[in-house]
Amino acid sequence: MTPPSRTARKPTPAECSVCKGTGEVPITVRVGRKRRPVGQQNGYCLTCLGTGYASTD
Numbered sequence: 001m002t003p004p005s006r007t008a009r010k011p012t013p014a015e016c017s018v019c020k021g022t023g024e025v026p027i028t029v030r031v032g033r034k035r036r037p038v039g040q041q042n043g044y045c046l047t048c049l050g051t052g053y054a055s056t057d
């Protein structure tokens, strides 16, 4: 008899679906009055507040 290998300890926090668990999201950088996009940079993920995990509250 083999015991079940699944260990049910703490529930793993769900990965944030927006930043894929990185806590950062690409943000389009715009400049000028025409708001011309000049590129992207990493920004703080507002969905998970940079934790990388989806809030379960």
Ligand SMILES: [Zn+2]
Binding pocket: 016, 017, 018, 019, 020, 021, 022, 023, 024, 045, 046, 047, 048, 049, 050, 051, 052, 053
């Ligand atoms: Zn996130």
